Amino acid sequence: MIIENISLNRRQFLGGLLSTGAFVVASRLVPEELCAQTAGAAIFNTKADTASLHPSVYLGIETDGTVFIVTHRSEMGTGIRTSLPLVAADELDANWNRCRIEQGVGDTRYGDQNTDGSRSIRDFYDAFRVAGASARSMLISAAATQLNVPASELTTANHEVVHAKSGKKLGYGALVAAAAKLPVPKAAELQFKPKTAWKFVGKERPIYDLNNIATGKAEFGLDVYREGMVFASVEHPPVVGGVVKSLDDKAALAVKGVSQTVTLDAPKPPLLFQTLGGVAVIGNSTWAVTQGRKQLKVEWNDGPHANFTSAPFTAAMVARVKQPLKVARNLGNVDTEFGKGGKVIEAVYTSPMAAHASMEPPAAVAEFRNGKAEIWCPTQNPQAVQDTVSAALGIDKKNVVCHVTLLGGGFGRKSKPDYAAEAAILARKLGKPVKVVWTREDDIRHDFYHASAAVYHKATVDAKGKPTAWLQRSVFQPIGSTFGAPGPLDFELDLGLVDAPYDIPNIRAENAGADAHVRIGWFRAVTNNFHAFASHCFADELAHAAGRDSLEFMLDMLGPGKVIDLKAQGVNYSNYGADIAKYPVDSRRLRRVLEVAGERSNWGKKKPGNGWGIGIAAHRSFNTYVASVVEVEIDAQGRVKIPRIDQVADPGIVINPDRVRAQLEGAAVMGAGLAMYGEITATNGRIDQKNFDGFRVARMNDAPVQVNVHFVESGNLPTGVGEPGLPPVIAALANAIYSATGKRIREMPFSKTKLA
Amino acid sequence: MVNLTVNGKARTYDGDPDMPLLWYVRDDLRLTGTRFGCGAGLCGACTVHVDGQAVRSCQTKMSTLAGKTVLTIDALSTNGTLHPVQKAWVTHNVPQCGYCQSGQIMSAVALLKATPNPTDADIDRGMAGNICRCGTYQRIRAAIHTAAKERA
Numbered sequence: 001m002i003i004e005n006i007s008l009n010r011r012q013f014l015g016g017l018l019s020t021g022a023f024v025v026a027s028r029l030v031p032e033e034l035c036a037q038t039a040g041a042a043i044f045n046t047k048a049d050t051a052s053l054h055p056s057v058y059l060g061i062e063t064d065g066t067v068f069i070v071t072h073r074s075e076m077g078t079g080i081r082t083s084l085p086l087v088a089a090d091e092l093d094a095n096w097n098r099c100r101i102e103q104g105v106g107d108t109r110y111g112d113q114n115t116d117g118s119r120s121i122r123d124f125y126d127a128f129r130v131a132g133a134s135a136r137s138m139l140i141s142a143a144a145t146q147l148n149v150p151a152s153e154l155t156t157a158n159h160e161v162v163h164a165k166s167g168k169k170l171g172y173g174a175l176v177a178a179a180a181k182l183p184v185p186k187a188a189e190l191q192f193k194p195k196t197a198w199k200f201v202g203k204e205r206p207i208y209d210l211n212n213i214a215t216g217k218a219e220f221g222l223d224v225y226r227e228g229m230v231f232a233s234v235e236h237p238p239v240v241g242g243v244v245k246s247l248d249d250k251a252a253l254a255v256k257g258v259s260q261t262v263t264l265d266a267p268k269p270p271l272l273f274q275t276l277g278g279v280a281v282i283g284n285s286t287w288a289v290t291q292g293r294k295q296l297k298v299e300w301n302d303g304p305h306a307n308f309t310s311a312p313f314t315a316a317m318v319a320r321v322k323q324p325l326k327v328a329r330n331l332g333n334v335d336t337e338f339g340k341g342g343k344v345i346e347a348v349y350t351s352p353m354a355a356h357a358s359m360e361p362p363a364a365v366a367e368f369r370n371g372k373a374e375i376w377c378p379t380q381n382p383q384a385v386q387d388t389v390s391a392a393l394g395i396d397k398k399n400v401v402c403h404v405t406l407l408g409g410g411f412g413r414k415s416k417p418d419y420a421a422e423a424a425i426l427a428r429k430l431g432k433p434v435k436v437v438w439t440r441e442d443d444i445r446h447d448f449y450h451a452s453a454a455v456y457h458k459a460t461v462d463a464k465g466k467p468t469a470w471l472q473r474s475v476f477q478p479i480g481s482t483f484g485a486p487g488p489l490d491f492e493l494d495l496g497l498v499d500a501p502y503d504i505p506n507i508r509a510e511n512a513g514a515d516a517h518v519r520i521g522w523f524r525a526v527t528n529n530f531h532a533f534a535s536h537c538f539a540d541e542l543a544h545a546a547g548r549d550s551l552e553f554m555l556d557m558l559g560p561g562k563v564i565d566l567k568a569q570g571v572n573y574s575n576y577g578a579d580i581a582k583y584p585v586d587s588r589r590l591r592r593v594l595e596v597a598g599e600r601s602n603w604g605k606k607k608p609g610n611g612w613g614i615g616i617a618a619h620r621s622f623n624t625y626v627a628s629v630v631e632v633e634i635d636a637q638g639r640v641k642i643p644r645i646d647q648v649a650d651p652g653i654v655i656n657p658d659r660v661r662a663q664l665e666g667a668a669v670m671g672a673g674l675a676m677y678g679e680i681t682a683t684n685g686r687i688d689q690k691n692f693d694g695f696r697v698a699r700m701n702d703a704p705v706q707v708n709v710h711f712v713e714s715g716n717l718p719t720g721v722g723e724p725g726l727p728p729v730i731a732a733l734a735n736a737i738y739s740a741t742g743k744r745i746r747e748m749p750f751s752k753t754k755l756a
Numbered sequence: 757m758v759n760l761t762v763n764g765k766a767r768t769y770d771g772d773p774d775m776p777l778l779w780y781v782r783d784d785l786r787l788t789g790t791r792f793g794c795g796a797g798l799c800g801a802c803t804v805h806v807d808g809q810a811v812r813s814c815q816t817k818m819s820t821l822a823g824k825t826v827l828t829i830d831a832l833s834t835n836g837t838l839h840p841v842q843k844a845w846v847t848h849n850v851p852q853c854g855y856c857q858s859g860q861i862m863s864a865v866a867l868l869k870a871t872p873n874p875t876d877a878d879i880d881r882g883m884a885g886n887i888c889r890c891g892t893y894q895r896i897r898a899a900i901h902t903a904a905k906e907r908a
Contacts, residue, residue, distance in 0.1 A: 077853030077890045206849055213854030214842040216789020216829035220855055223788040231783075256772060287772065287779040290795075359793050359801055359855040359889045408791070408855025409889050440794040658849055662892070666852055669891025692798040692887060701880040703893045 044105040044401055046070050053180045055138060056131035057109050059088055065159060065173025067092065067099045069131075072110035073120040074380045075103075075209070076358075076410035077666070078722045079659030080120045082207045084128045087655060090200040091132025091193060093156040094172070101208050106382025106402035114381040116415050116522060117576060118622035118720025121655055122583075125718050133190040135179075142178035143170050204658045209406065221378030221405045224365040226433040232426050233289040233437055234264065235296055236278040236446045239685035240518050241266065241303035244279060251295035252281055257288025261296070262429060264422065270484025271519055273388045273416045276446060280426055286437050302685055308517035310352070310452070310681035310688075317454035317514050318348055321475045325510035329498040329571045332506030337469035338460055345545055346458040347538055351530035351748040353477070353680040354450035355695050356523055360408020361443040366423035367433045372399045373424045378407035380415040388417050389424040400424075411670075412522040416448050444695050445687040448521025449680055451477040452514075455534035465546035466556050469506040472497065472538075474531060477520045478513040487513035491574045495621060496531025496727065498571050501587040503559025517685065524670065525723040528621045529730060533675070533748065536617035536731030541744065550735065551598050551616050561588030576622050582717060583623040590625050592712050593648045594618045597627035600710050601646040611635060613740025617731035623719040625650040625712075628668070628728040630704075632736040638756030640737065642672055642704040647725055649709065652716035660721045661709040667725025668707040673698025675730040679749045760821045763787070763831035773819035777811075778802045780818055781828055789829035789858050793887070800886030803859035803866075804828045810866035812885075829858040832865065841865050844903035852890035860886045864900050873904050 042049055048068035051060030060068045069088050075081035081101060089099050104110050112123065136156055143161035144151040147168060155162050160169045212218040237243065249261040259282050266277035281292040338344055364377035366389075373393060379385050382402035390397040407414055423436040438446075453476035459467045474497050478488035488511060498509045523529075536554075543553035564585040566573040575583060597603070597616060608614060611634045618627035629646040647664040654660050677696035681688045689695040734745045737755065745753045758769040762785060769780060776795075781787040781804070790813055793801030797815040804813045805827040832839045838846065841864050851857045860883070867874060867882035874882065879897050888896070 075853075077851075079852075206846070207851070209854065210846055210849065210851065211838075213851045213857050214838065214845045214861065215833055216787075216858045218854050219788070220791070222792060225786060285775075285779060285783045286792075287775045287783070291772075357889060359799065359853070359887065360791070361793075406855075407853060409853045411889070437792075440796065440799075662849065662852055662895075665894060666891035669893060670889070673891075691794055691796050693796070697887060697889060698891060698893075699884050699887060700893045700896065701884040703891065705876075705894070707894055 041109060043107045043398060046102045046104065047100070048102060053135065053138065053176045055134040055184045058128060059131040059135055061135060061172060061176050063173055063176045065098055065171055067094050068102055069099055070102045070104045072104035072113050073124070074115040074404050074407055074410065076115065076380060076407035076414065078663055079207050079656055080115065081209070082205065083121060083655045083659060084124055086200040086205060087125055087128040088132035090198055091129045092136050093158065093199070095159040096200065098159055103404050105404065106386045106400070108383060113383050114415055115410070116380055116412055118624065118722040118724060119577065120720065121718045122578060122623060122720055129192055130187045130190060133192055134184055137185050137190060138179040138182050139172055139175045141182050142175045146170065146175070146178060201653070201655050202657065205656055207659065218406055220360050220408045221376065222360055222363040222437065224376040224405060224435070226365055226367060229365065229433040229435055230259065230282055230284060230430065231286050231289045231435050231437060232280045232282050232422070233293050233439065234278050234280045234422055234442070235293050235298060236276045236442065237266070237300050238445070239300070239302040239305050240276070241305055242300045243277060243303070245299040245301045247279060248297035249279070251297070252292040255288060255292040255295055257285050258283040258292035262426060264425065271482050273384060273418050273421065275392065275418050275422045275425065280422070282426070282430065290439060305517045306685040308682050308685045314350055314452060314454065317452070317475045318350060320512060321348060321454040321456040321473050325473050325475070325512040327508060327510050328493050329507065329509040329569060331508070331569050334469040334471045334506045334508045337506045338458070342460045342462065344458065344460045345542060346456070347541060347746055349455045349530070349534035349537060349746045351453045351533060353452045354523060354674060354678040355444050355447045355680050355689070356411040356413035357444065357695060357697060358407070358409025358411055358413055361440055362414070362419035362438040363436060364420040364423035365433060365435045366420070366427035368424065368428040371395060372401070373427070374401045375420050375424060376403045376405060377417065377420045377423070378405050378414055379417050379420060380407065380410045381417070384415060385417040385420045388421045392421045392425055393428060411524040413447060416521055440692070441690045444689050444691060448482065448519040450523030450529070451479070451520050451527065453530040455530055457534055457538040459538070459542055461542055461546050465548045465553070467502070467504050467542060470500065470502060470504045471508045472500065472535065473510040475512045475514050476527065476530065477516045479520050479522060480513065481516035482519055482521060490572060492527050494574045495527040496535065496619065497527070499566060499573060499585055499620070500535065501564045501585050501590060501620065502557045503587070504557065518682065525621060525726040528619065528727040529674070532617065532619045532727030533730045533734065536619065536728065537734045537746065540615065540735040540738065549604060551594065551603050554616065554618065555591055555594055558587045558591050561586070561591045578623050583719065585620065589650050589714060590618050590620055593625045593627040593650050596710060596712055597629050597646055597648040600648060600708065601629035603629060608739040611740055613736045613738070615732040615735025615737070615739055617728040617735060619724070619728040621724045621727055624721060624724040626664070626724045626728050628732040630729065630732040630736040632733070632740050634737070634740050634755055636756060638754055640676065640755065642733070643706065645672070645704045645707045645729065647707060647709045648712060649721065649725065650712040650714045651719050651721050652714060653718040654711060655718060657711070663721040664709045664725040665707040667723070668729050669698050669703045671726040671729030672704050672733055675733050675748055676751050677749050758818055758822050760823065761825045763826070763828060769818055771818070773817060775818050776814050777804065777816040777818060777821060777826065778813040781813065787828050787830045791855055791858055793856065793859070799856070800863060801856050801859040803862040803886065805862060805866060808869065810863050829862055832861065839865065840906045841868065841903045844899040844906065847902060848895045848899040850892050850895040850899050852892055856886060856888045860888065860896055864896070864903065868900065868904055868907065872907065874900060
């Protein structure tokens with residue numbers, strides 16, 4: 001477990017660390033009081049809690065038949081706020097129009113709330129089935145008594161209990177009072193609907209907030225206004241760890257609407273999600289405080305990270321990754337194989353830092369009253385808000401109420417609630433509600449960045465053109481650094497470094513952490529992005545070197561397919577926090593998505609050339625299997641157009657197909673944009689990019705034109721789709737560019753390589 | 757003193773003439789449908805209409821709005837009837853997180869006004885100023901074509 005690696009200077013952060021560890025295996029994902037009525041212990045009572053029938057923390061039914069379903073996971077665009085309630089409503093046989101969704105506050109009674117790691121469906125599918133089935137069972141029991149018939153003669157349909165023999169029907173609302181007197185059934189005794197009876201799961205359903213979004217009514221974090229609220233904008237130290245040396249705020253205070261400035265303490269290591277420190281400008285409008293900030297004269301003591309400059313830093317990572325590093329996986333003996341005199345191929349791939357740049361910058365509103373903090377913010381993890389705010393204010397976690405608004409994007413950034421802590425600290429200091437607004441420049445310059453990396457590959461291929469030894473090494477800025485760990489946390493290696501599922505007798509994986517210098521955090525798909533870029537481009541390189549078709553070569557590398565037993569190879573694989581027995585690394589499923597991708601994309605039908613090319617890659621991440629086929633057209637000026645991407649996914653049972661497609665479409669766009677343009681650099685510890693002019697993201701005119709999504713119906717347990725669509729796109733795009741031009745790109749972003 | 761009309765209502769503004777329209781509609785009028793994305797005219801999340809033209813409200817100073825008519829997403833649908841572009845957005849399930857979509861919709865409405873039957877290239881040109889980080893561009897394009905058909 002990662003905890004052992006981390007120096008915990010501040011004991012109270014232990015809880016926070018657990019709830020923030022994206023891939024830490026939580027000891028108890030689903031609360032044991034799941035099936036109990038627990039309104040009394042709530043931090044904040046929902047309508048589900050106070051409803052007459054309340055069989056689960058996630059569900060309640062009123063006597064008028066209204067069903068309240070609580071989503072405790074955050075909505076940042078995946079559709080989870082709709083999908084989990086659909087699972088419960090399906091088991092309940094509810095009329096969806098009579099279901100109301102409530103957003104749960106941060107509260108451990110819901111189980112884990114850190115909405116990242118593509119695991120909301122994986123970890124809570126069962127819990128929401130139980131919630132729906134419990135209520136249904138109690139309603140049926142109540143109806144059996146009322147109609148004086150055996151429960152076995154009763155069925156349910158569309159918000160009613162039905163007795164087919166007599167033709168009698170009883171609405172759910174009318175049964176609630178009687179059902180509420182019954183004990184909540186044990187989960188093990190519940191009968192779930194057979195797949196053939198599913199009404200919502202597997203069917204298309206618009207997201208709950210669709211109309212509100214289309215009409216501008218949807219409420220994001222930035223849209224919260226409280227009575228008597230003031231605004232704050234914070235000038236953060238330009239270098240992480242910097243402190244205020246001198247401050248002249250006279251000109252700032254002279255700006256109309258600015259009332260005062262507040263100097264915030266610099267964080268003590270480990271950084272965790274603490275505030276960065278700096279100077280907050282307080283005033284009566286967003287405009288006033290952002291204008292006031294421009295008038296601040298601050299001198300900083302930068303601290304040790306002012307020596308961080310990206311180009312030499314990357315060069316050092318590249319030099320290091322060519323040397324032997326700490327071994328994380330060792331199967332067979334690659335050195336012996338390399339020494340046999342066959343053809344050995346090696347390559348180094350680099351990937352820069354990137355910013356999440358969600359369209360809604362970080363923002364939070366906080367009030368502090370009678371020793372209690374109340375926060376409204378767009379957060380992926382309201383329990384981390386509780387932990388961080390409770391540590392910052394020295395109050396009990398139970399006295400922090402975190403209301404979760406809709407998130408204008410998250411991508412991992414909004415799991416890290418430094419901005420919420422800023423609002424809470426200021427609210428207590430000022431004695432009034434405070435809204436902290438981060439500008440886009442704040443967001444780009446003070447992110448928890450996606451790590452930069454250098455990845456080295458070496459392999460040898462036998463006479464039949466199949467690899468017999470595979471060595472990969474990775475050096476990157478570890479997320480562990482943010483938590484005070486001396487190097488990468490195990491889970492960072494588990495994402496595409498130690499889990500290569502190949503049918504190769506000799507495999508070795510090695511790694512080392514680079515100094516972080518900035519805050520490093522998880523970004524959509526995390527270290528998979530650079531590991532997948534390197535691995536699947538390298539596989540393509542090997543295929544071409546062997547004179548073989550890339551798809552055929554990749555399938556051959558996987559062999560006939562099997563469950564890969566990493567434990568037997570001495571790898572303590574965290575498997576995205578999932579039980580390896582239920583969610584094994586299964587190369588047959590990876591084979592299958594590759595095969596389907598070949599079929600659906602007409603792979604091999606058209607000969608590359610004349611500026612047209614096609615590339616393929618497949619990657620397992622977050623327990624889901626995705627293959628991507630990318631087509632490119634490259635004009636005489638070397639401009640890359642992406643007319644088509646095919647995404648083939650095996651995520652097991654699909655809850656809401658339209659939203660799964662949307663995630664895979666979006667991942668293709670974000671992946672292509674990241675690969676082509678995404679780059680954050682530092683000079684003397686300061687981030688060079690400030691806004692969307694410097695940090696380029698995909699736009700309508702350069703995004704993939706058509707993304708086709710296909711599912712492989714495996715019937716396996718449902719797994720996540722938020723992230724897995726991204727990693728294979730990066731490699732498939734590089735492979736397509738090679739196919740079109742013969743130029744092998746080993747450096748992200750690809751736009752740095754001249755193609756004309 | 758600036759007299760203007762916002763969503764059909766006459767308004768008077770006497771604050772900082774340099775304040776962008778974005779913060780006037782959001783902080784002063786609490787019309788929060790218009791989103792803050794970049795503050796630099798780079799992302800389009802704050803797009804509104806001034807006298808029927810799509811503008812970036814984060815780059816539009818209040819001093820330039822005397823006698824002007826402003827329309828924000830909050831009043832695009834009338835009497836509960838969605839605008840054809842909003843309808844098309846719903847039909848195609850365009851939004852993911854939804855944050856940029858107010859601006860996307862306002863840009864699309866202006867695009868269709870100027871170019872009732874846009875080609876893909878027209879859409880690329882007309883919408884290139886609106887960033888969607890979730891990557892909904894393909895559905896936006898489809899929705900604009902649908903809205904164009906419905907209005908034709």
